[in-house]
Amino acid sequence: MDLWQKARTFAEEAARRSQELTKEAAKRSSEITVGSSKLSDIVSEASKRSKEIAAGASKRSKEFATEASKRADQIRLEAAKRADAIKSLAENISLSETMRKEEEDLERFGVTEELREFVQQINLSTFRDFPLQDDSEVSDIPTESNVRKDLNEWQVKHASLVLSTVKEISKLRYELCPRIMKERKFWRIYFILVNSHVEPYEKRHMENVKLKSLEQVNNAGAKEPSTVEINPKSEAKDSNQPSKASMSSATEQDLDVFLLGEDSDDDPGLLDGGDGEFDDDLDKMDSSDDEKEKSQKISEVDK
Numbered sequence: 001m002d003l004w005q006k007a008r009t010f011a012e013e014a015a016r017r018s019q020e021l022t023k024e025a026a027k028r029s030s031e032i033t034v035g036s037s038k039l040s041d042i043v044s045e046a047s048k049r050s051k052e053i054a055a056g057a058s059k060r061s062k063e064f065a066t067e068a069s070k071r072a073d074q075i076r077l078e079a080a081k082r083a084d085a086i087k088s089l090a091e092n093i094s095l096s097e098t099m100r101k102e103e104e105d106l107e108r109f110g111v112t113e114e115l116r117e118f119v120q121q122i123n124l125s126t127f128r129d130f131p132l133q134d135d136s137e138v139s140d141i142p143t144e145s146n147v148r149k150d151l152n153e154w155q156v157k158h159a160s161l162v163l164s165t166v167k168e169i170s171k172l173r174y175e176l177c178p179r180i181m182k183e184r185k186f187w188r189i190y191f192i193l194v195n196s197h198v199e200p201y202e203k204r205h206m207e208n209v210k211l212k213s214l215e216q217v218n219n220a221g222a223k224e225p226s227t228v229e230i231n232p233k234s235e236a237k238d239s240n241q242p243s244k245a246s247m248s249s250a251t252e253q254d255l256d257v258f259l260l261g262e263d264s265d266d267d268p269g270l271l272d273g274g275d276g277e278f279d280d281d282l283d284k285m286d287s288s289d290d291e292k293e294k295s296q297k298i299s300e301v302d303k
Contacts (some may be wrong), residue, residue: 118197122172124172129183
């Protein structure tokens with residue numbers, strides 16, 4: 001009975017332990033399943049977040065590229081606007097400078113408002129009925145830039161400015177020349193008519209031309225002394241010529257002394273007519289000549 005009771009107790013204990021193990025295993029399996037489910041959720045969530053981050057990055061990148069392109073276009077447009085503004089400013093400056101120069105030329109050559117008002121009163125009959133004979137002798141002088149060549153420099157410039165800026169004169173010239181009158185007569189009549197208006201300007205121009213010519217002449221005169229060159233070497237050469245002559249004369253005297261002997265000019269024997277000493281000198285000269293010929297022959301043989 002005791003053995004049976006122990007076996008029964010052991011069997012119950014084993015059954016109970018088996019149930020506990022089964023419950024524990026089921027619990028662990030449930031926990032593992034839950035953990036796996038949670039891990040799957042975490043992985044899914046991480047993948048979802050990664051996709052969201054990638055989408056956000058791509059969207060930010062596109063927005064940044066769009067913004068950069070937009071800013072680049074704005075900068076390009078701004079640069080183009082500034083370039084156009086600078087170009088326009090430069091053109092305005094150039095235009096204003098050109099206009100200022102043109103105004104100065106108009107003023108310098110007498111094309112003033114008073115002249116314009118006076119010219120507006122001139123008509124065809126003024127030129128046609130003007131008491132001036134046509135000069136046929138010089139009427140064939142060629143023209144250049146619609147202006148006669150027989151005019152002076154100031155009149156040529158004045159006529160060019162008048163033709164380009166005063167339409168009344170340009171129109172009159174077109175209608176008169178050469179059908180009614182010759183070019184020379186037209187400009188002679190014109191300058192007679194406007195003489196009181198342009199004479200001060202022409203006179204001032206001519207005075208300025210004369211002053212410039214005088215200044216050029218004075219400058220040329222001031223530069224002339226500097227062009228004169230003093231050659232001290234020629235003077236030195238001239239001063240050295242007597243010394244060279246004296247040296248040549250001294251050399252000739254030495255040669256005479258060598259050939260004739262020392263104090264040949266003052267030899268008392270020659271002065272007294274001593275033939276013996278003169279013959280000795282001749283003998284010496286002959287012997288010296290013979291020695292020279294011998295030395296020359298020896299040198300030729302050596303060569």
